[in-house]
Amino acid sequence: MLFSLLKLNKKYFKIKNNTIMPNFYLFFYQIKGKSMQKKKILFLGAGYATLSAIKALPDELFEKAQVSLISNYSYHYxxxxxxxxASNEDIYSSKYDLLPLLNPKINFIQDKVLKISKDKVFTQNGEFDFDILVCGLGFAKETFGIKGMQEYALSIDNYENALKINEVIYNKIQDYKNTHNEDDLKITVCGGGLSGVEFVASLAKELKTFCQKEQIDHDKIELSLIEAMDQILPMFEKKLALKAxxxxxxxxVKVYEKSKIIECEKNGIKLDGGMFIKANTIIWTAGVRGNSVIENSTDFPSTRSRVEVDAFMHPLNVENASKYFFIGDNSLFKDPKTNTPYPPTAQLALREGAYVAKALKALVDEEEFKQEFSFVSGNTVCSIGNDYAVGTVLHKPISGYLAIKLKIFIEKLWQYQLEGIKGFFK
Structure with a gap:
């Protein structure tokens, strides 16, 4: 029986250590889809965009469609x-087991996506066909070709790498007690946008407490923040940036503005003009690009691993584009008034996901869907430690205690969407 099935379709089996092993994920994915004759909706990635779409799907859709999700991780962050x-302010609250967040009728597959073609998704362990694809694979570090940055700098681009940064920083400071190498106490953050400012501020407060506990002279800690533009937080007016x-x-924190990075070395950063900032720990927060899977998927034209989409979140210059949705950091959506791309933010990803949920319902119900996606950037708040923030609300500047309370509330809104009232108090 086993060999007749293998002869029928070898892709449902794989050879491991000279033993024929069934590929259960792929077998049930394919067979279930054929037997039930439902539309197959395949989600890729478990970030803001895809999860906001999944959470917004009506219950009745799962009776009409077979919904599957492929993600590298068994959790969402x-x-x-x-x-x-990364700073050690809070290691656990940002991580969520994925399965409890999903409708039980969703087929979850933990696997690494390698490539997407027009009718299949290829992973490390199989290949998956679909009727509708929703791709939200997230982002990766973009170093803009700066020499040495890829090799020597760490990046806060996923939960595992954030933990790694935490480990590297605190291990080096612990090592200082034995080595007395003061460069181990020097940490440089490259990029003065939201991520860089929030991280270095949080780290500054955590290190003060840690040094007291470990009886290390805190005055020897050197934290640097480097920004190439005229001011840190360039999305804000100058008065707010100065407050930050x-x-x-x-x-x-030593703040370097108008400071272009020329090269990253193992023990520091070289700036335009010849200045060298010594540091044995270097963190890159200055740029992101789409997931590398996108540039490996040549059926979909992309720029910096981001697929340009129209007002329906469908890819441009692709045949039968209505069966594909690209959302979140691996998509590029332009402001129709200026023809410039919106920056890839959590706010944009969440709204794209909610929009796609409506479009999916119409597709499954075979109804015409004419509503175009539109985006108006809302509130943006940057925390500077756990007791201060700066930002804009309804395009008006805000700072101080009220701003940090608003920042916390904004963070809690997503947690509420994921877990209800339990998430709000996490």
Whole structure:
């Protein structure tokens, strides 16, 4: 019986150590789809965009369609809180087991996506066909070709790497007690946007407590933040950016503005003009690109691993585009008024996901869907430690205690969407 099935379709089996092993994920994915004759909706990635779409799907859709999700990880992480993981402010609150968040009728497959073609998704352990594809594979580090940055700098681009940064920083500071190498106490953050500012501020506060506990002279800690543009937090007006800079300096952070990085070395950063900032730990927060799977998927034209989409989240210059949705950090959606891409933010990803849920319902019900996606950037708040923040609300500046309370509330909204009232108090 086993060999007749293998002869019938070898892709449902794989050879391991000279033993024929059934590929259960692929077998049930394919057979279930054929037997039930339902539309197959395949989600890729478990970030903000895809999860916000999945959470917004009506229950009745799962009776009409076979919904599957492929993700590298068995968990979801709250990306805008990863700086707290890296700094040691809060390691656990940003991580969620994935299965309890999903409708039980979703077929979850933990696997690594390698490539996407027009009718299949290829993973490490199999291949999956679909009727509708929703791709939200997230982002990766973009170093803009700066020499040495890829090799020597760490990046807060996922939960595991945030934990790695945490481990590297605190191990080096512990090692200093034996080696007395003061360069181990020097940490440089490259990029003065939201991620860089939030991380270095959080780290500054955590290191003060840690040094007291470990009886290490905190005055020897050197934290640097480097920004190429005229000011840190360039999305804000200058007055707000100055408030943020002054707050960082009060926390002991050296802020370098108008400082273009030429090269990253193992023990420091070389700036345009010849200045060298010594540091044995270097963190890159200055740029992201789409997931590398996108540039490996040549059926979908992309720029920096981001697929440009139209107002329905369908890829441009692709045949039968209505069966594909690209959302989140691996998509590129332009402001129709300026023809410039919106920056890839959590706010944009969440709204794209909610929009796609409506489009999927119409597709499954075979109804015409004419509503175009539109986006107006809302509130943006940057925390500078756990007791201060700066930002804009309804395009008006805000700072201080009220701003940090708003920042916490914004973070809690996603947690509430994931877990209900339990998530709000996590």
């Amino acid at each position: 709250h990306t805008i809180l990863l700086h707290k993981v 800079k002054h707050r960082l300096e009060q926390l002991g």
